[in-house]
Amino acid sequence: MTRRFIFADTSVLLNFICADEQDLLLKFVGNDKLHVPAAVNNEIHRKLKDTRFQCGSRTWSLLIAHGHVQVLDDDMDRLFKHIRLFAGPRYSIQGGMAKNLGEYTAIAHCLALLEEDPSVRTAIIIDDEEAQELVRKRQAATVFTTEAVLLRCVQLEILTDRGQSRKVWDKLSKFDVLAPFETTRLNDRTVYRARKKIK
Numbered sequence: 001m002t003r004r005f006i007f008a009d010t011s012v013l014l015n016f017i018c019a020d021e022q023d024l025l026l027k028f029v030g031n032d033k034l035h036v037p038a039a040v041n042n043e044i045h046r047k048l049k050d051t052r053f054q055c056g057s058r059t060w061s062l063l064i065a066h067g068h069v070q071v072l073d074d075d076m077d078r079l080f081k082h083i084r085l086f087a088g089p090r091y092s093i094q095g096g097m098a099k100n101l102g103e104y105t106a107i108a109h110c111l112a113l114l115e116e117d118p119s120v121r122t123a124i125i126i127d128d129e130e131a132q133e134l135v136r137k138r139q140a141a142t143v144f145t146t147e148a149v150l151l152r153c154v155q156l157e158i159l160t161d162r163g164q165s166r167k168v169w170d171k172l173s174k175f176d177v178l179a180p181f182e183t184t185r186l187n188d189r190t191v192y193r194a195r196k197k198i199k
Contacts, residue, residue, distance in 0.1 A: 002119055002120070002121055003117065003119075003120050003121070004032055004120070004121045004122075004123070005035050005109070005110070005113060005120065005121070005122050005123070006029050006032050006033070006034055006035060006122075006123045006124075006125070007034070007035050007036065007037075007106045007109065007110065007122070007123065007124045007125070007141070008025070008034050008035075008036060008040075008106075008124070008125040008126070009040065009102060009103050009106060009124065009125065009126040009127070009128065009131070010040050010043040010044055010047065010102045010103075011127060011128070011176050012125050012126060012127055012146060013025075013034075013036070013040070013044060013060075014044060014047055014048075014053055014056060014175055014176070015146065015172045015175045015176050015178075016172065017056035017059040017060050017063070018052075018053050018055050018056035018059075018174075018175045019168075019171040019172050019174065019175060020055075020059070020171075021168055021171060021172065022059055022063060024149060024150065024153050024158065024159075024168070025125075025149060026068055027152070027153055027156055027158055028125075028144075028149045028152050028153065033067065033068060033069065033070045034063075034068060034069045034070070035069075035070050035072055035109070036069060036070070036071055036072065036106070037071075037072050037074050037102065037105040037106050037108075037109055038071055038072065038073060038074040038105075039074055039093075039101045039102045039104075039105040039106075040102040040105065040106060041064075041071045043101070043102045044060060045060075048060060052175070053175065072109060074105055074109075076093070078112050079105060079108040079109065079112055080093075080108070082107070082108040082111040082112060083104050083105070083107075083108045085138075086104070086107070086134055086137075086138060087100070087104055091104075100131075103126060103128065103131045106124055106126075107124070107131070107134060107135055107138065107140045107141070110122040110124065110135075110140040110141040111138060111140050114140070121142075122140065122141035122142070123141050123142040123143075123144060124140070124141045124142075124143055124144070125144045125145065125146070125148075125149060126143065126144075126145070127145050127146055127176070127178070132145075146172060146178065147179075147184050147185065147186065150165055150168060150169070150186055151185060151186065151191070154186070154191055154192060159186075160192065161192055162186065162187060162189060162192060165181075165186040165187075166181050166186070166187075169181045169184070169186065
């Protein structure tokens with residue numbers, strides 16, 4: 001059986017847990033777990049101390065406690081050689097506070113997994129466009145976005161119309177800068193009609 005690892009970036013996770021829409025993420029991954037590097041977990045805990053994000057603290061703890069999210073050990077002896085390839089030889093983790101450390105570590109985990117077992121399937125849910133390009137360039141994982149997560153929920157008939165999707169998008173947008181809803185495929189009525197025709 002092919003092993004699958006689905007990673008998620010800090011900002012994506014914060015958006016969903018703070019908007020109380022974490023169930024949509026869980027529906028997206030299905031029977032799989034969400035995997036996060038220790039660096040991402042640390043970033044999330046730092047962010048959750050901010051008044052803006054405190055509402056997500058309990059949810060994050062529950063997701064880990066109930067096994068929906070698995071925090072991976074960041075063995076830098078294993079990961080740093082991959083990080084240096086795209087971050088540069090002078091990059092330092094700065095005691096876990098380095099810029100982009102969470103996303104770099106997630107990408108490095110994917111590359112390390114693939115190096116050890118090329119049959120592994122890796123995916124990353126990430127909205128940052130530069131990071132997406134880096135993932136694709138290194139062929140580290142299949143890239144998904146917040147929009148892709150919600151489109152999958154449309155296919156699963158969890159989100160059944162444009163108004164419902166807009167409401168979720170607006171909630172998520174309170175915690176990060178997302179593209180205007182009107183520019184997404186979620187704004188296309190045919191997405192919902194197509195789903196109904198399949199039934």
